[in-house]
Amino acid sequence: MNTNIPSQLQPFIQMVDFIGMAMGNNCEVVLHDVSKIEHSIVAIKNNHISNRKVGGSLTDLALKILKDKSYEEKDFLINYSGKTQDGKILRSSTFFIKDEYGNVIGMLCLNMDVSKIVETRNLLDSLISGISTKNQNSTYLDENLPTNEDGPMEDLSTSIEELTSSIILRTIAETNIPPYRMSANEKMDVVKQLNEKGVFLIKGAVSEVALHLKTSEATVYRYLNKI
Structure with a gap:
């Protein structure tokens, strides 16, 4: 038994191997300990x-789920799209x-490569049809995948x-305004969106956001206080 893993998650470690072997090499199975955001993966099968x-x-x-506590309303999410x-x-x-109080302590995730x-x-x-409506060189065909009612799209990064x-770059890009041209209100709106996505649960996120928004850490903290 690994004493670094909460006792309530210990039984799921064997499940990771079992499901991974049963589902085959195209199914990655991951067990997360959500108390350790930066190092949450405690077991993984088919990690290729x-x-x-x-x-x-x-x-x-997963960050967004922890931030908005959507796990309180459901026990699982099924068939949403993701990309590596x-x-x-x-x-x-x-x-x-x-746990016994309804707080999420871990996540067991299945990622099928389709x-x-x-x-x-x-x-x-x-x-x-004789006519291809899709770019055959494109691998981003997420609209063709089944999603849940919220339509989440997961990004499986290899490091924190x-x-x-x-997340920061994608959020900024969605504004279609380069940071050096953003007003204070526009930058605060970006900070608000990042906060809703759970970015500030990550250690060191404030300095990273400040760097990308071309502003100071003190300003980012001020925006967070206003939000």
Whole structure:
């Protein structure tokens, strides 16, 4: 027994191996201890899919779930889309492991690599119709994957630093305004969005946000206080 892992999560370690072996090499199985955001992965099977390993961090979706506490209303998420850093398309599901008070303490995640299935379907579609409506070189065909009612899209980064930068850069890009042209209110809105995504649960996130927004850490803290 690994004493560094909470006792309530210990029984799920064997489940990781069992499910991974039963589902086959195209299914990555991951067990997260959510009390350790930066090093949450305590067990993983078939990690060749995302290239993550024990000691890796939570995902952007997991951060958002912790921040908005959506786990209080449901026990799991089924069939949402995700992608790895090297572009693999995933069909993912997450089971929330809770304590006796209903607080989430862990997450058991299944990530099925469906990239080849999507490519095959696109090929069949093009043969049937004679016209391909998809870019055959593209691996980002997330709209073709089943999603839950919230339609989340998960980014499986291999490190906490990459995850933090990815969320910040993506949020800034969605504004279509470069940081040096942003007003104070626009920067505060970016900070608000990042806060809702759980970015500030990550250690050192304030300095990273300040760097990307071309402002000071004190200003970011001031925006957070106003929010």
